[in-house]
Amino acid sequence: MASHRRPKQTGPRCNGVLTVTAAAAVALSTQTASADPLPDPNKKGVQAQIDRLYEQATQATEKYNGAGEKAETLKKQVAALQDAAARKQGELNELRDRIGTVAAGQYRAGGLDPALQLFLSGDPDTYLESASALDRAGDRQSAVLRQFLSQQRALRQQRTEASEKLRDLDEVQTELGRRKGEIQGKLREAQRLLNTLTAEERARIAEAEDRANRASSRVDLGDETSASSRAAAAFAAAKSRVGLPYVWGASGPASFDCSGLTSWAFRQADVSIPRTSQAQANIGTRIDSLGALRPGDLVLMRTDLSHVGFYAGNGQILHSPKPGAQVRYESIARSGMPFMWGVRVG
Template sequence: MASHRRPKPASRTRVTVLTATAAAAVALSAQAASAAPAKPSKPTSVKDAKAQVDTLYSQAEQATEKYNGANEKLKSLQTEASTLQDQVARQQEHLNTLRDSLGTIAASQYRGGGIDPSLQLFLSSNPDSYLDQATALDQISSLQSSALQQLQDAKRTLDQERAEATAKLAELQATRTELGQRKNEAKTKLAQAQAILNSLTAAQRQQLANDDARANRSTDRVDLGDAKPATARAASAFAYAQGKLGKSYVYGASGPNTFDCSGLTSWAYRQAGVTIPRTAEEQASAGTRIYSESKLSVGDLVIFYGDYHHVGFYAGNGMVLHAPKPGAVVRYESIGNMPFQFGVRI
């Protein structure tokens, strides 16, 4: 975050909340270090192993998409919290200046033979209580009244900004905690998938690897038909995505050389000059929904699964271009291989 001035008197809000955040992060790291993935059931066949692994990969992708969303929220909250802390610092300095000016008035009155009772009350050990009583005192001069009203307004603004900053920092802490939880969840699912693969014989693992290799190579022979993009920006984004065919899938990656599903689509549209949300779930609401597969155009986003955790590009002729799963690369695949929900035209 940005550095902040240290006005007098110093507020403990930021130190307290950030200390709590650091403690939560340490506790989360300790918890993650001690956590171990549950032992998966032994597959009865290569087909059973593939089904189990694919399910775990899908669950890991769900967790990763939530991680991506929390990460985007974290970035936004960090900016907002930093801005609020700067506002609190500036307002504290303003309040200190107003208090100093009232102290100058009191000193002048003392030299002239005594301090106004209203200023005596303000300069007492509990000056904040004065702010609620000052307006009832008849002895306040117009100059003092204006200065005291400014002080009261500044104090009210400072209290409000401190409360907003405290709430924002608490939200930031909660988001950091969620970020760690989602990351650990994805790691656990991936570890479980790897344990299943490790339980297979060398020949069985090779069979699965050959299946994935064939799927990756199918990109070279795909027939996309003669479908056209609906918009120029969709055509541009799809062309950028095509340029990444063969690049590896990596959870949480958003380019330029590795991608997860929503990382590919958001990166490609960004290259085309269009900003769309980072996660598949948010991309599901980023444009006009198209519920009929027959009405999809090249470059439309295609949303899969009931919770919208996977996304790709419609490529034409019933095919999608997407970043599918670990061990795979950005490739074409039949739209029917996953539970289609709807398309989104950007």
């Protein structure tokens, strides 16, 4: 079978506030079979702790992404409600002006209808709630006044909904801050543990990670084809990102977390999918057998569905695996994460 060599891609690095600290670039490889053993058994324990912290950080990142997606949805809903309320207020103002014009004409003619007089008083809304008051107006005036009342009720409802959405948004933004602190705490603790290792041990870990990245450029993907043109386009976009860094909360184009890579790649194929791995697990057609996957299908990993990547062919996954790592190909069997199911999109 022919060997498909994947040249290492280079690209700009993300320098935003969500970038993992530079020291995390010596993150441990999840493929323990390829890593050199540390001589001290206690150091192996440190290795395992760091791996676990990175796993917890990526799990927290998916929750952060979910809160972020919800916040964006709420922002759009609030903006739409506020825009609708502004339009409704404009319509009310026009109706009020029409009623005022009628009242002014009646006044100049020598008499003002009691119904209009009450409407123009200090508390017109309370007045309009009274059906008997509307009955005192003429048919034409009553229709206008009833229209005003209907518009007024709709405006109140929109403003109430907007206020509720704003409260929801405030809660979600608080959650975002909490998740961010959780992730940063995990990464700080991982860095602290890394600092307990000697320079030689850290160099050995960095070399293991570098080997995993180099192996990605030599992976044999076989000759399988994608199940659809959209999946093929998304997979091609993801392949163009090989070599770019994992950054928590990032969704491209220069850095990615796991679901950031998959959602970005499908956007390049003009397909909109949810932002988080847990949500991506429930779209498209579910595929329970690893052997039935085709290149471009989503691969859901871990029992909590906190990791996702693309099936790349020949038992390989293309993914953004963890803090400190790069977008790369890896064997699903050796990834250290259990396969749950696949999803075929498009």
